[in-house]
């Protein structure tokens with residue numbers, strides 16, 4: 265599906281998403297997060313488990329309603345599913361989940377499931393076997409059921425199925441973490457190549473920074489429901505601004521054979537139902553100042569009082 | 580720190596495994612010492628997981644294993660099932676990449692942590708509960724007391740893995756087999772888990788077999804490194820040697836395939 269494009273393909277603006285469970289405090293899993301993905305661009309969304317990455321992705325797919333803020337896909341606002349009709353803004357969005365079991369029907373041959381996507385996209389030229397080949401699987405596998413694949417192969421099938429629908433925005437939520445190790449970088453690269461080749465945008469969610477570094481043009485770092493830093497991947501890597509981003513990068517162990525344990529980030533991941541005041545990172549921040557405890561740094565691209573943009577300086 | 584003379588806590592000799600008549604391990608040799616982390620790397624499908632499962636007697640149906648797996652002077656492959664049950668989970672524990680494999684979805688975290696403890700260690704309910712909360716704190720679950728009352732699905736994936744590691748450690752095992760235990764975790768949490776594993780090794784003399792594809796993780800915690808390919812160990816040696824001067828071409832190809840060392844140009 266093609267869409268009229270005005271501005272970015274995906275805009276998430278000040279999004280708030282809440283989980284409500286009876287008898288429990290409201291969990292504000294996404295607490296005012298903003299991010300953008302352009303057509304043909306790969307954005308890596310990283311952050312610790314529980315910081316709200318999946319909740320954000322589900323909201324973008326219309327699987328979860330927003331409490332406030334906006335999500336625009338191709339300029340059209342996304343409204344949650346559950347209504348009778350699929351939101352037209354969502355026809356070009358496909359998601360690949362961490363656990364391919366949750367997106368593949370166990371009782372249907374994978375070829376038939378891929379054919380559904382091709383049909384939805386009105387594609388009569390490609391066959392399911394062609395798509396399997398594109399993700400590096402033998403053509404004959406189209407006749408198999410999901411359980412007849414290894415974990416890594418199943419994830420490739422899920423990717424093939426998502427691509428069959430010709431999405432303009434592909435979202436991968438930890439799409440490689442169930443893969444056998446040696447296949448992770450390979451499949452991540454594959455997703456990048458296939459998305460970019462077709463002019464689609466890719467929002468690639470992962471906790472694995474080394475893979476994100478390989479494939480993302482830009483990265484967005486999320487902490488406790490907020491995007492705290494965004495920037496071109498190489499720049500963020502070379503010069504991380506937010507103390508949390510610095511902590512993340514310092515935690516990556518280096519394969520130099522030296523036996524150095526990676527730096528640990530002190531303190532616990534806070535409860536999103538009861539976030540700290542001011543800057544949400546302040547209880548764990550080595551550079552915390554007085555202002556951090558009181559006022560939230562509500563600006564970008566680095567949401568930290570050490571990086572407050574100067575209003576007078578030209579951008 | 581190296582204790583050359585210490586006998587192996589677990590010694591795998593000439594382990595062959597076939598599944599449905601198809602050979603998957605062709606004579607694996609591995610020795611794991613108390614107080615040491617032995618890293619196991621290798622291609623997908625090379626037999627790392629099967630090696631771990633063979634030690635625990637958890638190979639899939641229709642598998643045949645031969646060779647020797649020596650633990651505490653006994654051969655685990657020859658051990659009657661009843662005795663093996665006493666060993667596995669208590670003296671030898673395993674953690675998998677997917678925490679769903681290790682955790683029971685219908686039981687509270689407290690029950691999963693305390694049941695084995697009470698059975699194998701014979702501690703009372705109250706002490707078991709205290710130990711359980713202590714273990715959760717050790718693997719950095721926020722609010723351990725409250726967490727004990729919850730079920731696995733009420734935690735994020737990363738937290739579930741931390742709980743699975745706590746369960747594996749509950750009976751103070753002598754040998755821990757960890758199959759990609761941090762692959763699904765955040766680097767910050769991974770750093771904590773690696774420090775935890777290292778500490779357990781150093782302080783309690785735990786012997787760890789750590790299966791990981793991540794050569795960074797390997798470099799951070801492993802004392803010895805073995806590399807598998809096609810059902811065989813093709814290279815074994817001290818961490819520094821294997822990662823810096825690999826002898827086997829396959830190990831070299833693994834190192835060559837690495838992206839630019841992460842963090843290389845970070846401050």
Ligand SMILES: Nc1ncnc2c1ncn2[C@@H]1O[C@H](COP(=O)(O)OP(=O)(O)OP(=O)(O)O)[C@@H](O)[C@H]1O
Nearest residue numbers: 444445598603622623624625626627628629630639
């Ligand atoms: N249940 C099974 N039935 C038949 N063959 C199996 C089964 N499980 C694994 N195998 C085969 O045994 C071999 C070794 O598999 P194993 O799971 O030990 O690989 P691994 O080294 O752990 O790989 P990975 O890095 O992907 O986890 C592979 O050829 C695999 O296809």
Ligand SMILES: Nc1ncnc2c1ncn2[C@@H]1O[C@H](COP(=O)(O)OP(=O)(O)O)[C@@H](O)[C@H]1O
Nearest residue numbers: 283291293312313314315316317318319536735
């Ligand atoms: N269905 C749910 N009900 C209640 N709380 C939830 C639900 N899903 C997620 N949460 C909570 O919302 C927060 C963010 O979760 P999630 O979006 O899954 O994070 P991530 O994908 O970054 O690991 C966590 O505190 C998590 O426990």
Ligand code: SF4
Nearest residue numbers: 543546549556568569
């Ligand atoms: S705003 Fe303050 S506490 Fe927050 S990250 Fe910056 S320095 Fe640290």
Ligand SMILES: [Mg+2]
Nearest residue numbers: 317318319438
């Ligand atoms: Mg998630």
Ligand SMILES: [Mg+2]
Nearest residue numbers: 627628629758
């Ligand atoms: Mg395995």
